[in-house]
Amino acid sequence: MSHRHKKAVHWFRRDLRITDNTALNRAAAESEYVVPAYVASVWRGGSHHWAGEPRQRFLAGCLASLDGNLKVLGARLHIRRGDPVEELLALAGEVGATGIFLNKDPDPHGRKIEKRLVAEAGKMGIEVVCCLDHVLHGPDEVLTGAGGPYRVFTPYGRNWLAKAKTSPTGRLKSLATPDKIPSMEVPDVGSWGLEPGKVVIPEPGERAARLRMDAWLGAALASAKKGGVASYTARRNLPAAEGTSRLSQDLRFGLLSVRELYARVEEGRSKASGEEELASYKTYQTELAWREFYMAILHYFPEVLRHEFNPDWRGLPWMRGEEAEESFGKWCRGETGFPIVDAGMRQLAATGFMHNRVRMIVSMFLTKDLHIDWRMGEAFFMRSLVDGEIASNNGGWQWSAGTGADAAPYFRIQNPWTQTKTYDSDGIYVKRWVPELNETPVARLFLQPKPGEPLAAGYPEPMVDHKTERETTLELFKAHRRHGQ
Template sequence: MTSLHWFRRDLRLGDNPALMAAADSGAVLPVFVLDPALWSAAGDPRRAYLVRSLRALDGQLDGRLLIRRGRPRTVLPHLVREVEAEAVHVAEDCAPAGRRRDEAVEDALGVPLIRTGSPYAVTPGRVRTGGGEGYKVFTPFRRAWQDHGWHSPAPDHRAALSKLDLVDGGRSDDLPDADPPEGLTLPDAGEEAALDRWAEMLDGPLAHYDTERDRPDLDSTSRLSVPLKWGEIHPRTILADLARRRSIAADTFRGQIAWRDFHADVLFHTPSARDTSLTAVLPDDSWAEGAEEREALAAWTAGRTGFPLVDAGMRQLLAEGWMHNRVRMVVASFLVKDLHVRWQRGAEHFMAWLIDGDVPQNQLNWQWVAGTGRDASPYFRVFNPVRQGQKFDPDGQYVRRWVPELRDIPGKAVHEPWKLPRSAAPDYPEPMLDHGAERAATLEAYQEHRRR
């Protein structure tokens, strides 16, 4: 018996239950379908990274990964008939668009579409309240999530490869040219790179994760958001290793996996969260519009706001396709609550540039900062970009790395360059606004909405 394994967000061999289910049934043709709709919707950084990840996976498979370009509902039925496959195996896609696509493919296949596992520790929709609903608050979700538990990892990549009886599917379609934007450096792609990064985390930074994870000046985060987005590593692999580490730091890291599952669960139950605020917090007339919005977005996206921590984060995004999580919160708060630009505009920019751009994580994290989502930060919490810099980048190393105009300013003075003579940083812009005044305007608009 021959079956297809349709790779999607599981670009790895190890800990891949769907791939093992295919292998258990007989010979396997591994295939990736490059959907033009998804390709055109992705930003250049994600396209470039995806091509590199696919090449890494193809290398693991000794060049046997079949690439087909086209719509899955057309490509896969044709391929099934071509190789006389008796089933198509996939990891379940729980996102609204992915579920619709899979239903259309299933209707067209003529053979079973077998779903095994998902990109999450606990598949969205599985953890429910006593009333059978999705959780709206993270802490009780995490308790129920922990109680539900998850399977042990499937065989690793070496064991998986030894088990696979691979079928030759013929000549692959060429992958598109996909260079990252000029000046952007991509991290190493593929399963082996992801496992190496996780091993490095376990050997060092994990021990201090609970105390250092908010420090963008330190290399204390895993940067696994990228391989998790593409499925180059499964969260279950991470959780299995964390289970052997009994510490506050390991539990803090486990909590980040739980947040990832929580956001996917929220989107599963409330698909509108992709684009629509789940809670209204401000009057419609309080948002920037037209030229005001365009000018605000231009300064923010270019990292030219005059607030060093904000600008450093936005420039890191342009240079790496990634940004430290604490800084993501600061730049998001600045856009929404200082510049009065709707969160959807910021989320769109992030999705255009982030290599780890993932709909449930990106949109729901933006809603968290904006105070509009499930278990969100209250809208009246406004991040002070100066104090955040002084607290989490105390010596200014992160700012000086990404804002070269400020490299000659020592220590934490780099967070308030406007207090120095203009000659100290002549090429750096003055602050584009008064944070105190904009914070007051935000709080007044919030109170006005509550009065209405």
């Protein structure tokens, strides 16, 4: 078989896997030799969207696992550190590669690098092949009748779900890599100056991600009632039940192909019986559409990283200064005196993960009860989450702040106490993460205690009164609208 390239580089980015990897498959098919490369970028200094230690540790583990998988195929991972364009072109020059294959990045920062790479490589006669891989449908595939981007989810989701989906391919069988190319050592968890880490994160790597996917889908196939995707609708909002897939970090780093995940869910759906089961499969697929909706929003409206999607709410007078810093600190540490908020923040600190329902509660609390700028919470989440993903995180924060695309209207302010009653009615989640409250009667977790009546010794009293702060928020938003700012 003749190849278009004798040698080519595959640049791994958010696609740290060898199964159903669009650009890697093309590189393998179109080149005699492939040099698999990863460039550890110098993080954007000063930007508030940087990754924290748990995510970096997860990444380091994924790279080590990827290197192991590539070795089985006959290749190995080449790691560089620095500016990706310079490093990739230097690598291509060193090995004599005439092509660079990559999967497109949905993040505006990643897209800028792609553009630079295409321009610079062109000058050197190197072809850059950019593939769609991270999503089922690129932002230009799901558009309104008028050909523009959607601003609300429901019609976007309907359109997304109705579109034909690309089928996954299997695992690559072999990959020929030229010998003797210098590379940095593939990091293990202890290198890169990362501490052994107190945060207990999921096992990194493609194999672990595949086991998680199998467990999530397999549990459903083995018995519909025993959890997994088949009971998603009943359990997804209950943080104590752990009834969600826990695959967000695997999708974020591309340890799993979203095509494969979707196809396997679809297969399960075709065998499902009963309304609840069918609804569960569909709801799960709809969540995958939300992920792509927020990526499309970020694609067409990259300014959401700086300011509110909805222009009506730009310039809101968020709290600033020392008092705000102090309140923010209590929120970050899980010391607000609101049990469900503290439980969420402590789950985040201990595991680099927080249940979606609780993400909504803590983010609404920060913005609506403490009146603190959603951007501060967004940055803290990006530093703390293993699954930190710029588009979903921004979308989630702007949803809660009431400022985003298809956001909760500003006047729909969730009450953390009633949310606890609805979604953690046995107090199991709260008590799991806030052990000071172990002896507190569950019913007390559903009502704001009066001043001087703490929920437990050693547990702080609520730092604010929810009803009062709710009124303040309504007034702030209304006044802002009245003055037409």
